Amino acid sequence: MxxxxxxxxxxxxxxxxxxxxxxxxxxxxxxxxxxxxxxxxxxxxxxxxxxxxxxxxxxxxxxxxxxxxxxxxxxxxxxxxxxxxxxxxxxxxxxxxVEYFDREPLCNDDYEGAQWVEEPVxxxxxxxxxxxxxxxxxxxxxxxxxxxxxxxxxxxxxxxxxxxxxxxxxxxxxxxxxxxxxxxxxxxxxxxxxxxxxxxxxxxxxxxxxxxxxxxxxxxxxxxxxxxxxxxxxxxxxxxxxxxxxxxxxxxxxxxxxxxxxxxxxxxxxxxxxxxxxxxxxxxxxxxxxxxxxxxxxxxxxxxxxxxxxxxxxxxxxxxxxxxxxxxxxxxxxxxxxxxxxxxxxxxxxxxxxxxxxxxxxxxxxxxxxxxIQRPFVGKFDLGDSVSAKEKACIADFIGDTRKRLRDEGKTLAKLTGWKQSQIDARISQTVPKAYR
Structure with missing residues (x-):
């Protein structure tokens, strides 16, 4: 979005x-x-x-x-x-x-990586x-x-x-x-x-x-x-x-x-x-x-x-x-x-x-x-017993990709503004779901 x-x-x-x-x-x-x-x-x-x-x-x-x-x-x-x-x-x-919102990962046989959707608000x-x-x-x-x-x-x-x-x-x-x-x-x-x-x-x-x-x-x-x-x-x-x-x-x-x-x-x-x-x-x-x-x-x-x-x-x-x-x-x-x-x-x-x-x-x-601004997915990830190992690995990859993207965003902000990287990382950690910290 x-x-x-x-x-x-x-x-x-x-x-x-x-x-x-x-x-x-x-x-x-x-x-x-x-x-x-x-x-x-x-x-x-x-x-x-x-x-x-x-x-x-x-x-x-x-x-x-x-x-x-x-x-x-x-x-x-x-x-x-x-x-x-x-x-x-x-x-x-x-x-x-402009602001985008990640959608829930499609962790099935057709999964091709993290995706986001554009919808005007x-x-x-x-x-x-x-x-x-x-x-x-x-x-x-x-x-x-x-x-x-x-x-x-x-x-x-x-x-x-x-x-x-x-x-x-x-x-x-x-x-x-x-x-x-x-x-x-x-x-x-x-x-x-x-x-x-x-x-x-x-x-x-x-x-x-x-x-x-x-x-x-x-x-x-x-x-x-x-x-x-x-x-x-x-x-x-x-x-x-x-x-x-x-x-x-x-x-x-x-x-x-x-x-x-x-x-x-x-x-x-x-x-x-x-x-x-x-x-x-x-x-x-x-x-x-x-x-x-x-x-x-x-x-x-x-x-x-x-x-x-x-x-x-x-x-x-x-x-x-x-x-x-x-x-x-x-x-x-x-x-x-x-x-x-x-x-x-x-x-x-x-x-x-x-x-x-x-x-x-x-x-x-x-x-x-x-x-x-690209907002990470905020819903819950299903990691129950009914979820296959392949799907769990897919979710883990999605979370890892999102964490890396958030780190890269912080580095970009530090370069643009001169703000301290440690303070930026702390603010990111305070404002994203626990799964990505």
Whole structure:
């Protein structure tokens, strides 16, 4: 019997600071860290549509962020997105567990060894609201230009240009934003590259009271450069940082061009007790799989029209349109030409000093981070006087094969995670029938 066990990677990242394509700018004396940020990126030709989602849990009035952009964004190119849509794509592409159950050995003349059966089971205090009469004058005196101002959902948006980083940092500080240490130097890198700055803060008059989740922000623009800025995100970092990139394309896999993506270990059989400890397992396994000097891991690459097994249903046309996908005619239940690439980067200060550049490829080979649990048979073995010696030998072989398989699963788990073999063996012994200990 096989059971698909739904897993959401973000739920197991724990307290690790998450990278973002911008950084947070808190109110005075406030601390904000990037935790659980996700980026959905649709690319077609020179069109880029980037949806930025964060699981920021602080007070809404404390939230604001700055993201570099290659152009001045017009109002129609900035939208908010339902958080459930991003979560659905995350769930659909997340690494997963599948579970098999051994059936009773057929110890007769037709016995050909242990067997199993597959059966599906459902199982910043921001700047004062409104334009102040002297705001543009203050900005201009510091070499900062206010290119545009918009109201988008619960957010007030500023698009800024700057001649040098100190002036931009001073302007933002005067407007009530608290920049993290090291921000000015990183801002300077993007100013030299001709980038503009997308500044978003929450407008409390348009934001519902209470701990409402902040809506993901989406921006779209045309640029020959297919890239994701990550340097500003490091400024809010506190130790190792992660960024989860959910890439959408009609052509095929999205690949980084200036970093090599390594594949997540997959299709390995691990002990059954991991089901209740998948978060700890995933964190330990990913820490060993990720390049130690900082790098990117491929976790999923698949056609949107189907999945095997499905951790969640594929997204429909309505959801994909919300994430920026173009040329859709309606709320199609299946959009088979869409291809999803899930990339997970991990790095810390001093690593991955270049922003991530990508390319579309025609590679539509399927890949998924998938781990297997194979449960041993739990019924009683008949070893009574009426059982022939041949049948008893068959049962003994079955038990011996199962014991060996359980030992091998433990060795695989130790190699994947670095956990102590003795502790793994003890957990296996505690969670399997006595016959296999």
């Amino acid at each position: 096989v059971r698909t066990i739904l897993t959401v990677v973000l739920a197991v990242w724990g307290v690790t600071a998450q990278a973002f394509c911008g950084f947070y700018v808190a109110k005075a004396d406030g601390d904000l860290f990037n935790e659980g940020s996700r980026v959905v990126y649709f690319r077609e030709g020179t069109l880029s549509v980037i949806t930025m989602a964060s699981d920021y849990k602080g007070a809404a009035e404390d939230f604001a962020m700055i993201v570099p952009t290659p152009v001045v964004l017009p109002r129609p190119s900035i939208q908010t997105v339902d958080p459930k849509t991003v979560q659905h794509l995350d769930d659909y592409s997340a690494p997963r567990l 459902v199982v910043v205090e921001a700047a004062p609201r409104g334009a102040q009469p002297t705001q543009r004058q203050r900005a201009r005196s510091l070499g900062v230009s206010i290119e545009a101002k918009y109201a988008v959902g619960s957010y007030d948006i500023l698009i800024l240009g700057a001649k040098e980083s100190d002036g931009l940092a001073t302007f933002l500080t005067q407007e009530g934003y608290k920049l993290p240490d090291g921000a000015a130097a990183v801002l300077g890198q993007y100013i030299k590259g001709g980038m503009k700055f997308f500044v978003a803060r929450v407008n409390l008059k348009r934001h519902a009271d209470g701990p409402q989740e902040l809506q993901p922000l989406q921006i779209r623009f045309k640029s020959k450069d297919f890239m994701l800025p990550i340097q500003l995100g490091k400024v809010n970092g506190d130790g190792p940082q992660d960024v989860l990139m959910l890439m959408l394309s009609r052509k095929g896999r999205i690949e980084p061009t200036n970093y090599k993506a390594v594949e997540l270990p997959t299709n390995l059989t691990i002990p059954g007790f991991v089901e209740k400890n998948f978060g700890a397992f995933y964190k330990a396994m990913f820490a060993r799989a990720a390049p130690q000097g900082g790098g990117i891991v491929l976790e999923y690459a698949w056609d949107m029209g189907w999945c095997d097994p499905c951790a969640a249903d594929p997204l429909n046309g309505k959801e994909l349109r919300e994430l920026g996908v173009t040329r859709l005619k309606g709320n199609e239940e299946m959009v088979e030409e869409m291809y999803v690439t899930r990339l997970h980067a991990r790095y810390q200060q001093g690593q991955m000093k270049q922003d991530i550049a990508f390319r579309e490829t025609s590679n539509r080979e399927n890949f998924q981070g998938r781990f297997v």
